[in-house]
Amino acid sequence: MNDTQPTLVKDTQPNKAEKPAKGRARLLAVLGLLLILALGGLAGYGSGIGVRRSAQATLVAQQVQEQYQLGLQAMEAGRYEVARMHLEFVIRNNPDYPGVQDAYRELLLRINITPTPTYTLTPTITPTPDLREAEAIYASAVEALNSSDWNAAVAHLDSLRRVAPTYRTIDVDGMYYIALRNRGVGKILAYRCQDINLEGGIYDITLAERFGPLDSTAIALRANARLYLTAASFWQLDWENARYYFGQVALSSPNMMDTSCLTANERWRYATIQLAAQKQEAGDYCTASSLYEEAFTVYNAENEQYYPVATQVYYLCYGTPVPTATPTPIETPIPTP
DSSP states (O other): OTTTSOOOOOOOSOOTTHHHHHHHHHHHHHHHHHHHHHHHHHHHHHHHHHHHHHHHHHHHHHHHHHHHHHHHHHHHTTOHHHHHHHHHHHHHHOTTSTTHHHHHHHHHHHHHHSOOOOOOSSOOOOOOOOOHHHHHHHHHHHHHHHTTOHHHHHHHHHHHHHHOTTTTHHHHHHHHHHHHHHHHHHHHTOSSGGGOOHHHHHHHHHHHTTTSOOOHHHHHHHHHHHHHHHHHTTTTTOHHHHHHHHHHHHHHOTTOOOTTOOOHHHHHHHHHHHHHHHHHHTTOHHHHHHHHHHHTTSOOGGGGGGHHHHHHHHHHHHTOOOSSSOOOOOOOOOOOO
16 A cells, blocks of 8 residues: 555655745845944054144144254244244244244344345355454444433444344344333433423334334323324314313323423313313303313313313303303413424
8 A cells, every 4th residue: 555655755845935034134244244343444544644644743742842942943043034934934834833823023132133245146255254343333322322322322333234234133123122211211201301302203113113012101291292193193183082082191101291381280270171162152052160160170270261261161061040141251372293
């Protein structure tokens, strides 16, 4: 019976449903591996970039420090153009490097003061300079400074620069600063008002600033002298502006004057009275009364002649009976510088 029954043959082929599942698993594994490799590569690349940038920053910092030192050495040796290239490299790469801005300003100052040398293609034999004349002029300039003769000191220094432009450059610059600064202050604060020269004082102090930073006294005097000249330009033309600018000067330099011998305080007082008279004529009695009161805070014997009209203006402002008829401004000569 067994021989006559059909033989059952087992299916040796794998289940078709299992093939796609195994293929997807294999594909996911490959993709995961590729993703891990990609992330690792990116991390390594970023790390490499960071290391390279750090190394580059360290190299630039070293170059900046080296260029700064080379610039200082070249400047001290008088090779100003070479020093300029070194310091400009530092400023381009690190403008906040300690000391580079001050060194660059000093370099520019030396370049502006020191005459530009003339170069020739053919070598010439230069005799040894005779510095005896320069030494004598320098000694005369020192003597003039010690005796506070600023005009003579500046004259000697000018002669020295013509004879020997590079002779003791730093010392001569410092002497120029002292002489010009003190001469400028002296012109603004001259003992006799006839000798005062505000414009000349401003000019000298400005020249001194080329050789070094100004002190607070010189800065304040120059600023007030400029304000005084501005205020004087409005004299007899615009009493309101004249009063305003002279008031600014009077706050810190009440005794400043020009050749008119009128102090800033006195000019402010007189300009205030003239402005009060204008307000009175315009019928603005309250403003006029207030201006008269302000002017009288500055003592002057001439104030007394304005007391009656100021009193009447006060009555008109506050509505009290006026003792006399409507006041008229007092005509007084206007001081003319």
